[in-house]
Amino acid sequence: MEKQSATALSVKNLTVTLGNEKVLDNLSFEVATGESLAIIGPNGAGKTMLFRALIGVLSYKGKISWAPKTTIGYVPQKLDIERNLPLSLLDLLTSKNNHRHSITASLKLVRLKENLLNRPIGALSGGQFQKALIAFALLQDPRVLLFDEPTAGVDTPGEEHIYETIHRLQEEKGFTILLISHDLSLVYRYADKVLCLNRENLCFGEPEVIMAPEILGKLYGEERSFYKHHRHDIFPPIK
């Protein structure tokens, strides 16, 4: 629907090699400004590696071009920290941006209450912590948001809630959104485009086209060795 709008991100022939293994092979796709792209694929398909290449922390071959002056907010899948560290939510947020009004603003965007600020991050619920990470990504006024499995570790009602938050952000603020997800029914509902990934680009297009059973069957594969599902990988009924 935003065919005429400017390109936010263009990826050409992206190849990422870790050790001797190609985790991404010759991947190309484009994302228009204001569009939401969902990235789906089995575990080990290189989805997180794609994000890490996009934010520039992984070396790669090929070309990644963001629109000029793009600022990126990144919401990682999980943080490798002990939850009982003596860090409050405020400490987490100020570590990126020390202006109280920006912090207040981004908390408001994800609808987290300000009285949580002094709470240790270990005392936040899974959903609150996930929203805190989104608020963190929203600091410094990004134009593009990357979400890596934003609902991992969140219970089912919380999951809906996170997706609604993301969707609302896109509608209200016009963010360009890239989202890795296992939850195909939600992807179907919220994404403008879908990229299915299994080390190489298997398909790219609108959800209605991509999420046909035969394409999904090819993507998730019959006997892939890394075919290790958690509960969301079971294909939801597609209507």
Place this chain on the structure above:
Amino acid sequence: MAVASGLVSAFALMRKMTLASDVMSHIALPGLGLALLYGFNPILGGATTLILGVLLIWKIEAVSGINTDAVIGVIFAVSLAIGTLITPQEDIIEALFGGMSTISLWEFIIGVIASCLVIAFILKKRRALTLALVSKDLAKTTGINTERLNLYFLLIFAITIVLGLRYLGVLLMGSLIIIPPAIARNLAEDLNGMLLLSALAAVAAMAIGLFLAANYSLALGPVVIGVAGVIFLAALFFQKNNI
């Protein structure tokens, strides 16, 4: 000195590198030994090998995916062995457990300046350090050079160890790095609390230790660590309720 050590070690604990840091202090031993053997300032000798050791560890960490623990372990064991071999027998106990009590005026001045430097670094960089420990990827997206920050941190860390060597010795300085942040971690709810309590605990252990050592003619190093241990046990009773 105690404030500096308390602050640095608070971050070291949160970065899960306290044991590595304990080990790091041992790298000073060969330097101390060489200095004692050839009659130049032992602190200078200790600082030299320590900084070389830090650079080595940082380089290995940055370049290879080798488990840092194992690398540090090897460097530590070799340092201790070489250090023990070359340190003159009559000085080995002092080098390990501290107690070199004579201190010149310029050593004092340099010590104070270095302590201030360490404190200033930690306070100024505390946000970047927090971000880097929360997630290196996130830190990088906000434009922090995490490798360089890591190097600075290790160097500041080495300086802190050097500061304490004279009083506490190679073995006990390692303990002063571990105990105060462990106390603070059990009590603190946020970063400022953690830094403040860790510094306070280090100062308290040092001050009470100095007092006891002077009045009962005890060896300073062991007394300081003993006091720190008692504070740690006492703090367990006031522990925050972890979730």
